[in-house]
Amino acid sequence: MREYRLLNNNWKFTYGDKVGASPDEINRWQDIGLPHSFGIPYFMEKEFYLGYGTYSKWFELSKEDCKKRILLKFFGAFQKAVVVLNGKQIGEHRGGYTPFLVELTGNIRPGQNHLIVCVDNLWDATLAPRGGEHQFNGGIYRDMQLILTAYDYIEEDGVFVQTTQLKKEKDSWHAELKIGTQVHASEKSDLSEFDSMMLETCICEGKEVLARSVEPLVMGNSEICQSISLTGITPWSPDTPKLYIVVSRVLCNGIECDCVRTSVGIRTVRFDKDEGFFLNGESYPLRGVNKHQDRMDKGYAVSKKDQEEDMAMIADIGANALRLAHYQHDEYAYELADIYGICAWAEIPLVNSMTA
Numbered sequence: 527m528r529e530y531r532l533l534n535n536n537w538k539f540t541y542g543d544k545v546g547a548s549p550d551e552i553n554r555w556q557d558i559g560l561p562h563s564f565g566i567p568y569f570m571e572k573e574f575y576l577g578y579g580t581y582s583k584w585f586e587l588s589k590e591d592c593k594k595r596i597l598l599k600f601f602g603a604f605q606k607a608v609v610v611l612n613g614k615q616i617g618e619h620r621g622g623y624t625p626f627l628v629e630l631t632g633n634i635r636p637g638q639n640h641l642i643v644c645v646d647n648l649w650d651a652t653l654a655p656r657g658g659e660h661q662f663n664g665g666i667y668r669d670m671q672l673i674l675t676a677y678d679y680i681e682e683d684g685v686f687v688q689t690t691q692l693k694k695e696k697d698s699w700h701a702e703l704k705i706g707t708q709v710h711a712s713e714k715s716d717l718s719e720f721d722s723m724m725l726e727t728c729i730c731e732g733k734e735v736l737a738r739s740v741e742p743l744v745m746g747n748s749e750i751c752q753s754i755s756l757t758g759i760t761p762w763s764p765d766t767p768k769l770y771i772v773v774s775r776v777l778c779n780g781i782e783c784d785c786v787r788t789s790v791g792i793r794t795v796r797f798d799k800d801e802g803f804f805l806n807g808e809s810y811p812l813r814g815v816n817k818h819q820d821r822m823d824k825g826y827a828v829s830k831k832d833q834e835e836d837m838a839m840i841a842d843i844g845a846n847a848l849r850l851a852h853y854q855h856d857e858y859a860y861e862l863a864d865i866y867g868i869c870a871w872a873e874i875p876l877v878n879s880m881t882a
Contacts, residue, residue, distance in 0.1 A: 528679070528784050531672040533598075534560040537583045544580040545610055545644050552582045560670055561827035564647065565663035579664055581643040585672070589636045594674045597682065598628040601856060602668035603645050604826065605653055610642040620653060622662065623853040623875050627682060630672075651881040654874070667826035668856055677712035678723065678743075678776050679784045684708030685774050687790045690753075692761060692806055701756045701792050703729070707774050709750060711743050721779060725750050728773040736770070743776070761806045762791025764846040767867030791864050805869070812869060814847030815840055819855050830858055837862040852877050 538555040539562065540547075547555075562581075565574040587596075598617075600607065605622030608615060612635065617628035647664030673682060684707060691702035705727055723743040729736045736759075739752040760768040772788040796804045803812050817836065820826050833856065840848060848868050850859060853875035863870035 529674040533670045537581055539581050541579055543578040543644055545642055561667045563663045563665040563667050563825035563827040565825050578646045583641045584638050592636050595677055596630040597673040598630055599671050601625045603666045604647050604664050606646050608644045612640055654876040663825040676783045680774055680786045681708035685788045689792050689794050692794045698758050701759050703754045705752045707750045710747050711745050724777045726775045726777055727752050730771045730773055759792055762793040764867035812847035814845040816849045816851050837866050841866040
C-alpha cells in the first residue's frame with residue numbers, strides 16, 4: 527500500500543557546501559525545520575545571502591519498509607540541489623520551483639539512514655527566471671516527504687484528467703472525461719506472478735461511486751487511457767466549486783497494490799480574442815489579483831496555514847481569478863484555488879529572458 531511520510535522535522539543546517547562534514551561538525555549546526563529559507567529576515571533587506579547551504583537529517587526505516595519502492599519528494603528547493611544518501615550522491619536537480627523526485631530504492635538500509643542535501647542560489651543565466659530586480663533566497667523552502675509503494679505502482683503525479691465534453695440537457699449536466707494514468711508493473715515483484723493485473727478508475731462523490739472503468743495492465747511502463755461518462759454532475763465554477771475524487775487503483779488478482787486519489791473539478795475553459803474567457807461554455811468575466819509565494823517575515827518558506835490565509839483573503843474581497851506569478855507555486859496553492867472557487871493562472875518561471 528502507498529504511504530506518505532512528511533520529513534519536515536529535525537533537520538540540521540549550516541551555510542556553505544559542507545557535504546563531507548563529520549558527525550561532530552554536523553552536531554554543531556543549527557536545528558531547523560522545513561520549510562526553510564537562507565535569508566531571514568527578508569523584507570526590505572539591503573542584501574541577502576548568495577551561496578551554498580547544507581542540510582542534514584537522519585531518518586529510520588524498518589526491514590519491511592526496505593522491501594518497498596521508496597522515493598524522496600521535494601516540493602521545492604531553490605535553485606540547484608545535490609542529494610546524498612548514506613555517503614553516496616543519488617540525485618541532483620536544477621530549477622527552483624518544480625517538485626522533483628529522487629529514487630532511494632537500492633540505496634536505503636534498515637535502521638538509520640543519513641540524508642545530506644546541498645542547495646545553492648547562485649546566479650545561473652541558464653535557469654529561469656533571471657530578468658528583473660527580484661530577490662531569490664535559497665533553501666529547501668517547501669515540504670519534503672518519503673513515498674513508499676509496491677513495485678507495481680501508479681507514477682507519482684501520473685494521473686491526468688481532462689473534461690472533453692460538458693453540456694446541459696434539460697436540467698442535468700452531462701460530462702465526458704478522458705483519464706490518462708501512468709502505471710508500472712514490475713517483474714521484480716511477486717505480484718507480477720498474478721494471473722490478473724488491472725487498473726481500476728472510479729469517479730467518486732464522497733463515498734458514492736458515480737462511474738467505474740477497468741483496464742488490463744501489461745509488464746513495464748504503460749499509459750492507460752480511459753473514457754468515462756457522467757450524468758447529473760455539478761460543474762466546477764467560482765459560484766459552485768464542486769470537486770470530485772478520481773480513485774485510481776492497481777489490482778493484482780483483485781488485491782489492491784497501489785491507490786492514488788486525485789481531486790478534480792469538472793469544467794471546460796476557453797479564451798476568445800474578441801469575446802474573452804468562457805467557463806463551462808458561458809462567458810465569464812475574470813476579476814482578480816496577482817500573488818507571489820513569499821511573505822515579508824518568511825521569504826519563500828511559507829507554511830500551508832500561510833497559504834490558506836492568503837487564499838481566504840483573496841476570496842473574501844470577491845476575486846474569482848488569480849495570477850500565480852512568475853513561476854510554479856506550491857501544489858497546495860492550486861488545490862486551495864479549486865476549493866475556494868478561484869480560477870488560477872499558472873505561469874512558467876520566466877521573466878524577460880534567459881540564456882539557453
